[in-house]
Amino acid sequence: MRYELPPKKKISTSKKLKYTTIAIAIIAIFFVTFTQININWERIFSDRTINNFSRVIPQLFSPDWSTFGKVMEKMVETVFIAYAGALMASIIAVPMAFLAARNMFRFRIISSLGKWLLDAVRAFPELVFAIIFVATVGPGPFAGVLAIAINSTGMLGKLYSEVIESIDMKVVEAMEANGANKTQVFFYGILPQVIPEFLSYAIYRFEVDVRASSVLGIVGAGGIGFLITIAVANRNWDEVGMILLVIIIVVTIIDYISSFIRKRLV
Amino acid sequence: MIEFKDISLVYPNGTQGLKDINVKINEGEFVVIVGLSGAGKSTFIRSINRLVTPTDGELIVDGENILTYNGRDLRRLRTKIGMIFQNYNLVKRSSVMKNVIAGRLGHTGTLRSIFNLYSKEDIGLAYESLKRVNIEEKIYNRADELSGGQQQRVSIARVLTQKPKYLLADEPVSSLDPPTAHQVMTYLKQINKEDNITTIVNLHFIDMAMEFADRIIGMRAGEVVFDGPASTVTEKTFEEIYGRAIREDDMVGGQD
């Protein structure tokens, strides 16, 4: 049986042009990237790499247990830095997020400003914050807490604002329809919708911060990062292995606890 | 009393939601509005509590033109108009009680409501409302643990707690199966009669419209094309409201 074929899909030439331009641009970017990047393949697949490999990797997998005590101590400090920092951030980020959410204020400019502010905070590398705080509150984990807090505020603020943008505005409408004012709508209609996600993101951020705070030690802002730098500088790969092991175990435990909590939240 | 005087509404994108509506709804009436998808039923209902604002004409509620209302006045108006939605619009993650007590927000100070400081009366009233729709044992359950019919009953309880003078319901039963829908409509009718609350309901179901309405308003393309007591309505009236035959293409914006 023969059927009539459908008409061909119509695409305007301007659209065609647009798509081709984009496609060419993307291909060009990839082409330039792969041709310009400076990688010495011979060197990478040389005996040296194999030597290095056999020097580094076996040691990495035979962790130096004699350092367990000090590694663990620093890891615990790292966890507490992350906890205090993430908790502070999870609170400061709330007002920032409402500022940046598109559906909360009638004027687009407010949310744009809010978003820019959050972007600006996120553009600062943790390390720079860490240096500033080491300078202002002195070396020690507190500086790390502050650096983590401010950096996480940028990220959490962004995530929170996305949550707020995705809430069910019909519920808000229902509240408005029975005469609630803005504040009441906020507490009864909006907060209950966003709190579980907020908490869930805050906990998630805590996990991320445990990892992020490993950089802080470089500038004396506490945590395990310091041990990493020293161990690498002395090429003590077995100590790096120990650190890695401790991080993996501790973070995995935190992961499990936090995903357990998050599951119960939503 | 609610009175539409030459009401028109044009949405910002140019769609004509309502066109020269003249309707007067009396105290205690149970009015059902029928019409195709996109006919303007929701727009009609939502004009009354100013969830949308007509662009032309006067809308008189209790002797005042509400189209000029703003801020405080608007909240006062909304406090006396209850509303029920097709998808219940409950805060899914809050408890039933918290959803129901939200009906009293308009009557409660901001601070008190933030700190959950409700008077014994209010709490009692909320509980009473739950009992009236037979759902009191779910008081501390989360709203999303309830079935559709139960959720709609919670939303009725919320409205009861509000003690409104008028009740608007936008397709309150289209997400429910027939027996449950019937039950919900029965509750609405009962409230309408017992508390003498003027009730305006949008419905898709012809049989239910006939069964429950005192008066039926038919809409098509933003206009009122029929308005009369339910007793005078026949199958033919519906055919007229819905357009002669079933249309070739269904209307824009099918609900879902």
Add this chain to the structure above:
Amino acid sequence: MIEFKDISLVYPNGTQGLKDINVKINEGEFVVIVGLSGAGKSTFIRSINRLVTPTDGELIVDGENILTYNGRDLRRLRTKIGMIFQNYNLVKRSSVMKNVIAGRLGHTGTLRSIFNLYSKEDIGLAYESLKRVNIEEKIYNRADELSGGQQQRVSIARVLTQKPKYLLADEPVSSLDPPTAHQVMTYLKQINKEDNITTIVNLHFIDMAMEFADRIIGMRAGEVVFDGPASTVTEKTFEEIYGRAIREDDMVGGQD
């Protein structure tokens, strides 16, 4: 021919979905299944193409017990059974054409389908199907740009493209307004008659069941409580199917 022989189904959580079902559905019949929410209507329908697997009994389709099917056999079975869903189950972000041609996936090699290499016949068939439900001009629109009624028609077109021998429809019209629902049911009936496709439909609407069905099966709590020609069905039959009166509390798991 489809035959349920002592079919029972217990869900992993212990819910009894079907209980000792014995039903025989003949070639070309248009069967409507009615029952309360949770009665087991969907479970019944989904057993036939093994989207769920009964835990007991034999389900004979075209002379073979399909409960033992697996992998290739199962796909062959499904290729000859079309299905229409309450929420259309279209891929919202894909075009109408892509959704409709998906009906031919079961007849097309994996590689060919991934690279969109359909035969001229298949493409023509898809277009033909779209024309049969009068929606050919939306061919390149994205599915989510269509209204509910239009989406349901696309899903009918998808099934037509599949050229099934049997057609299952799980509440195909409960998301639609009455005239649109009527129109969709008319298309289904038309296909049933023109192509002689055995059709089994779940419905909530009593009036439509009466209007379209050759035969009505009533279910309650996983059991068949009524089975007979539509002509023998009265209002009373429905009251029996739905339980005596409207129940105090609506059933578990209200649909939404």
Add this chain to the structure above:
Amino acid sequence: ACGTSNNGNNAGTNNAGTNNGAGSGEEAGTEKPDKLIMGFVPSTESDKIADTVEPLAERLSEILGVEVEGSVMTNYTALVEAMGSGKVHIGFVPTFAYIQANERYDIEVILKSIRNGSSSYKAQYLVRADSGIESFADLEGKIWAFGDITSTSGFLFPAVQLMQEFDIDSTDALQQDFFAQTVAVGSHDNAALTVLDGDADVATTFDDVRDVLEADYPEVKEELVVLGYTDPIPNDTISVIPSLDPAFVEEIKQAFLSFNDDEEMIEIMNDVYRWTGIDEASDEEYDIVRDVARLTGYEG
């Protein structure tokens, strides 16, 4: 230029003023904290990188009678800034960092470390034994690897030495015109390894980085040879912030110097920091580093 700072006398004689720093005309401080914070940036120009300052802090605390808290960091920017804020009182500041710290916050050197019996060290040029490079002139058109442009021995001193030798007026010209290419590889070890691997022709490192590498790369001493050395560079400093009471600073200084006579302490310091002693130091000794830094374009 030839350094004059290489005076190996370990005696406790006070031959240099402690409070006449170059940049500071301010009045002396009066602060005498109950808790002394000591910041330590381990010198990367050493074969072992210390990860603790505990033993030092403990002994210091015993002698001074105030609590001493130590903090190790591997990035000196934070240390200098913390000293600038008065959050850290004593800093173990590497050579180049010291001149910057002095410049920014009038931080004053009081002592310097002695390593291998010397209070100065040199940078060395490493080339592969089979490279055929025999003089500095042969370096033209080659690839230069160093740790980091802020490293005194890795970059500053060799750069200036070459600039003077070949009459080049900026480090940019040196890097772009004299050498074919330069690579900053993060550390002295890496610089040497880069040459060992053949990815660069010459590495400038402290003397002698090969000792460190020998354990992991036994062939390093055969394959890499020293082409030359720079002038001596004063060792890393122990510096204090200007707000401290001079009398207290003197106490601190004497406390440190007393370690030189303490057999046990010398051993610890050698084990942990590779220090064999502590010497007095004055700001002028670091003028040579200032000059060099200025020649490289450092705007201090």
Add this chain to the structure above:
Amino acid sequence: MMNEKQMKEKVQPKSITSPDLKRKTTLVFIVVAALYLYSTYKTESTLPEFIKSFPRMIEMFGGFFPPNLEYVSRVIPALVETFYMAIIATTISTLLTIPFCLLAARNINTNKITNQITRFFLNIIRTIPDIILAVVFVGVFGIGAFPGIIALIFFSLGILAKLLSDTLETIDMQPLDAMRASGANSLQTIWYGVVPQILPQFVSFSLYVFEINIRASVVLGLVGAGGIGLLLDQQLKWFRYDNVMMLIIVIFFVVVIIEYISSKIREAIV
């Protein structure tokens, strides 16, 4: 009769939250607060110290302004190098992610064993801080862009696969039912039912990971993997905060631009 009344009274609520919930909330609050207090003790956090430090903080921030605009000419080449690394790492990890996220999504891969193994592997990768990855790969491959790229690939694979498998678990399974009901096999079902649904997220997550990679390369630079990180480290050591600020501004614009592109792309394909 009396009994019934008593029962009624018992049921009559006193407050709008259930006593059970109240107890739980209080308990959680106490635990969180106690942990916080303990961690402030552990991390020597002192609020007065923080408040006292304010003027100095502002002074230090002051040092970052005005940014040195001329420094842009130095930043751009480094940024380009960072871009190369990030593009390659993102591309490769994006491709690698596809099988991983399909295997890790519980609704797609119903085989418990392979599912758990994949999840475990991804979890392990995600626990490793970027700086350790960088340090180890630099140790193996020597200095340069290559170890940086490898580190970024591992780093982004962990994040991307997790984000995507979580998204996969929230897709609308109904269309898949429809595909399966018409006899499509698994691959066809994924291609026709899953891919169109997650494509927008896939693209926007990839761009998000690209952004993360740009930022992570700041850390990588510290250990010798090149790019803007190296510049940042140098300029910090020179105390040239005006240059650092310029660098940050450039990163900021990159982040904003990526976000803009990402939202445009999302708009185009959602």
